[in-house]
Amino acid sequence: MKKRRVLFLWSRYSGYMAACWKRLSAIESMDLEVVAIESNPSDRSDPTFIPKMLDGVTARLIPHADADDYPRLKRHLPDETPDVLVVSGWQHPGYVQAIRQNHFGSSALIVCSDNPIRHTWRQRLGILKIRWLLDRASRVMVPGDRGYQLMKSWKLPDEKIAKGLYGVDELSLKPCISERESNGWPKNFIFTGRYCQRKGVDIMLEAYADYRARHDDPWDLVCCGRGELGTLLQSQPGVIDRGFVQPERLNTALANASAFVLASRSDAWPLSLVEAAMAGLPIVCTAACGSSAELVRDRFNGRVVPTANRLALSDAMSWIHANEAELTEFGRRSSELANAFSAHQWAERWADEIEDICRNCE
Template structure:
């Protein structure tokens, strides 16, 4: 089967999935994706992530060029095309092209249902487009709820849009355990308001004050990322905080090994993959209730903590509880059980069956 995947930003976790799908003997795969680290990109992944599968990286000036993208797709003569969503106009026009009328189109969807007026209007704006898809592949429960409200028949909704390099990430657990569980928190994500970086820093200051009052040694906080709020970590960084900037996948393996708990205090985050990667690496996680993937990846006091988004006090309490816990290795092993379902191998199995 010849498959074309039309994606947005190329990333380490999806590159592993594409590579696994391309390795299947009954699949001929071509990926069309946005080049990372260019103007307008929210990440800075290296182009060499595409090694191991056929990929056409679109430069910023090409992302909206329907003719260029159309010609790439038609030239490959696909049996099936997977679109990353409806938000890319050039991709959304492909199913209407007369040269592609016999191709099966499917679509991924990670937007959670929040019941906003804009989402109610979406049924009339994009509902007809979504309902024409061969199947709609959602991330989890929250986006399933949205797909239902767009009018997609339940029999055509699949769960499991994303995957991660589980096998590689899982190896970090034994290294971490062998050296003694690290006493540091890890934040990895965009330094942007929606990721709650300011909330995290306030909560961390509260946590350190509590440590001082109880005469206990505070854990450090490692931050990995880039974005408009980077200045909050520049110059004289808050005490106990280290900013490592954007990390490539190989560098993140080391960060996972050196950290004891992942913290993600997002105010809006449809289905953050960093939670899945951290669970695959065997880390307990602290996440806000705004993180869509927490529904699938986190059980309170089983492998981590869920806190109310936008509340530094609640987050600070979770930081304290995590740092005082003697169950973190057990929490980490449980995290891996949740993440295993999202391995690149199982993702490729799903796509081969569904598309």
């Protein structure tokens, strides 16, 4: 089979994307290169992943400013024109300008979007600004149903939209299930993500305090992350702040948890939820979490609660506590739902889409 040259112009790289790119690179017909934004340790909202996780991927890490400025971006771009260009949305002006300036010539284009449908005027009018980009694209990749509904509201035809934008590293996460069962099911909640308003960390802490007051034997709340609300975690009874955890250590944290909690006010398609599900954890999350549409069935493998509702979140944590005997089954169901979003499935899905696009362009 003919090799297909594929160039990803990406935002900041992550553990889950590194795993996906490695799987795609391993497919014989794929010749993959990645240009991505480097981590910024001085940015408190940046998870600061280590570049070593990209070993095995042909990748160039660039400053954020260079992704936003086409003249500076050009020096990072490969000389060889790709068969397929993948751009991570339209948030980086340099990437978009490179396409507008026809830098990549006749390359087929895949545009990625994890924006969920919100039925706002801003969204309805936003299409006017990017219509040319979506018209230029051979495919628009979205994570799941909420992203698909947005593209349909923008009148994109079905054949142009594909679900499956993201995947997670099942090889590191699946062993959490057997480890948890071998060592005995722990008794604590876990949150992984940025300590910020958007992730609802303040609401989560208030709900946890309510939950804790209801029970004589409350479980701890383990938090893994960093961000501007980090000070709220200090000196809170039962709250353990682990700080930011690199992907190679995330499986240990998830293996030692009972249930995952995410209280986001707004969250397009949180991958932390997908990783927790793949690791076999019951999920408690708000309806604002886009990936809950694919990964959480209420009272089947967790709870989906109204957004920004402290009492509902506290009730859900108490429900998990009260159903301790069912946690193994809840976790098994989470993992089954997450299988569709493994890095292996991601690579197979993307290879098929890329091959289909290339054949149609020949």
